[in-house]
Amino acid sequence: MSYTVIMSASSCALIDAVGVCHRPASGAVRIACLVPSITELLFALGLGTQLVARTRFCIHPAAAVAAVPSVGGTKKIKHRLLRELTPSHVILNIDENPRTMAEELASYVPHLIVTHPQAPQDNLHLYRLLGGIFQRQAAAEALARRFAAALAALRARPHPPRR
Numbered sequence: 001m002s003y004t005v006i007m008s009a010s011s012c013a014l015i016d017a018v019g020v021c022h023r024p025a026s027g028a029v030r031i032a033c034l035v036p037s038i039t040e041l042l043f044a045l046g047l048g049t050q051l052v053a054r055t056r057f058c059i060h061p062a063a064a065v066a067a068v069p070s071v072g073g074t075k076k077i078k079h080r081l082l083r084e085l086t087p088s089h090v091i092l093n094i095d096e097n098p099r100t101m102a103e104e105l106a107s108y109v110p111h112l113i114v115t116h117p118q119a120p121q122d123n124l125h126l127y128r129l130l131g132g133i134f135q136r137q138a139a140a141e142a143l144a145r146r147f148a149a150a151l152a153a154l155r156a157r158p159h160p161p162r163r
Helices: 036-044 079-085 099-106 122-133 137-156
Strands: 031-033 051-053 089-093 111-115
Touching: 031 036, 036 051, 036 089, 036 122, 036 137, 051 079, 079 099, 089 099, 099 111, 111 122, 122 137
Parallel strands: 031 051, 031 089, 089 111
Antiparallel strands: none
16 A cells, blocks of 8 residues: 655655645644554653544553544544544554545545654654644653663664574
8 A cells, every 4th residue: 555645845844654744733733543553652742632533443541542532443434423523633654544544534634644654763753743743842852862762772782693
């Protein structure tokens, strides 16, 4: 599966996985997250109160996500329900969510943010992308520093030779 690059901007600092340049969100931000691991990240960035929808696979942090309505799975959602929740932003992932879903979402959601981290270090960009869009730069940088330090420590550990 592949998504098509919609727009590219070389001077833009907030570019998602399909090349869309995002601006920092303003006004009422209502986030629907269709990627379980990113739902957890949104809470870590302090955005839990702005989360209006999730998938049934978004289960962490358990107590907090229980209050957020589920709109289905990662491959198929209840569009009618999501429309009623009026998200301003939907977060997707190239490997999790079908392109046809993204196309339908684009017909009624103003901002789609497409992610595609493929290696551990790609999470640094993801933190900064979401932190920048949702004006949580300080929280994103703090997470990025902790993650980078943990990744460096892991890479510095001696590993047994592969057989």
